[in-house]
Amino acid sequence: MIKVLLVDDEHWNRDMIRTLGEWERLDLQIVGEAGDGIEAVRLTEALKPEIVITDMRMPAADGVELLRILNDRFPEIKAIVISGYDDFNYAKHALKYRAVDYLLKPIDPLELNATLQKCKTELQNSTNPDLEPLDFEFSQRLSGYKQRLRFHFNELNGEAITVVFGQLQQDLHADTGRRKLGRVVQELLLHLKELLTAAMSGAQQQEIKVTPQTISSVEAAVHDVQQYYLQGLDALIQHRKFKNKLNLEEVRQYMEQHFTEPVSLEFLAKVFFVSKEYLSKVFKQEYGLNVTDYILQLRMEKARKWITEDQLPIKTVGEMAGYEDVSYFYRVFKKYFGIAPGEMRKQS
Incomplete structure (x- = not known):
């Protein structure tokens, strides 16, 4: 522990x-x-x-x-x-x-837990002390690249992933030594491992081998890491596409992990390779709610827990539940529970 x-x-x-x-x-x-x-x-x-x-x-x-x-x-x-x-x-x-x-x-809960996973992995693997720490400005930009890669990976968009790596390659050409390049490769591969673990829980993952040639140049590093991302994406597609039937538990787990994001019936149907009509029908048969209502339930139950059990500001609770507009969050919460967030907190 x-x-x-x-x-x-x-x-x-x-x-x-x-x-x-x-x-x-x-x-x-x-x-x-x-x-x-x-x-x-x-x-x-x-x-x-x-x-x-x-x-x-x-x-x-x-x-x-x-x-x-x-x-x-x-x-x-x-x-x-x-x-x-x-x-x-x-x-x-x-x-x-x-x-x-x-x-x-x-x-962001996903960012927090990804960072904790990163710390755990580094502690377990005793990361190479020769790798150069990234400066703040580049760390900020790399975080942006990782956020975009996560979004495109989850939507199964290989073309968009390739575009992100093309932009990253131009960025790295500005000022990157071999040690810094090694740190970037390490960060991106840890990120890929986190994506695959979240998307294919229990499934066998690809083996990733980083050779000295990988960090011999910016082009080599970007090419190798991009290929690992595309191979991982292909493995995820095969994992979801060629099953005997749709695994509704995987769909539900995906919704549990991404309920703060703009997840819709159309989006889920696309990433799980089924028609939206079929997904809507079997999901409601299994869980008694349609996809939209299930996501709303996830958000509201999380919000109620945070309001009654923790002392977080209500604006923060709304943002954590996926609502950037706090006034809209108030309206949705009151409509769902019949009571405003502040009143619920007082009663609890």
């Missing part, structure tokens, strides 16, 4: 991370919580966490000071930065202390 320490002066931020993390699935355990950097250092010495998730703006010792101390005294610890939009330059300064990744508030 890998030990995790949460550091944030706002308890509801810690509650949000505790709620969104898939701790049991990832074999992680939150062993402590701290409200500032000084307390975090004390708990780090006492509890020996392997992952520290920290906010940046805190009283006493802030996130920058904490990361400096972790980098100097506990270099083996994997640190994840949590940053609000106003903390952008603050986080940029902090990343020089080798934070593994940064997450912008409001936190």
Whole structure:
């Protein structure tokens, strides 16, 4: 069990991370919580966490000071930065202390758990210390590439994936040494593994071998990694397309994982290779709800849990449930439950 320490002066931020993390699935355990950097250092010495998730703006010792101390005294610890939009330059300064990744508030559950998986993999595999850390600006751009790759991978769009890699190749040509290129390859292949694990749970995955030739040039690196993505996509298509019948449990699990995204009947029918009429019919027969109502139920039940069990701001709950417009979230919630979010919280 890998030990995790949460550091944030706002308890509801810690509650949000505790709620969104898939701790049991990832074999992680939150062993402590701290409200500032000084307390975090004390708990780090006492509890020996392997992952520290920290906010940046805190009283006493802030996130920058904490990361400096972790980098100097506990270099083996994997640190994840949590940053609000106003903390952008603050986080940029902090990343020089080798934070593994940064997450912008409001936190995307998929990004949080992908980052936790990344930390776990690096801890288990003892990643190559010769790989060069990525600077903040490029890390930000690479995060954008990974988000686009995830979207196109989930929609089974190989042409769009190829376009993304073409743009990435141009970006890498600007200023990339061999060590930095190795880090980019590592990040992208970890990302692919996460995509395949989420999309084909229990299915055998392709073997990925990275040779010295892979990072001999930008062209070679992009070509090899792109081929792994396209091969993985083809494996996913074969996995879904050539079964004897549609696996409704896979459809339901996909909806559970992506309910905050604009998932529709048409989209699901496309990625699972069936007609929307057939999917609509068999899904309702199996679960008693049509696809649209099932997604609404997922969002509302999650929102109710967060409102009644946690102290997250209602605006944050709406964003976590997939509603960028908080006023629209209020209307949908009240229509579904017959009571406004704030009133439900008071009653609970």
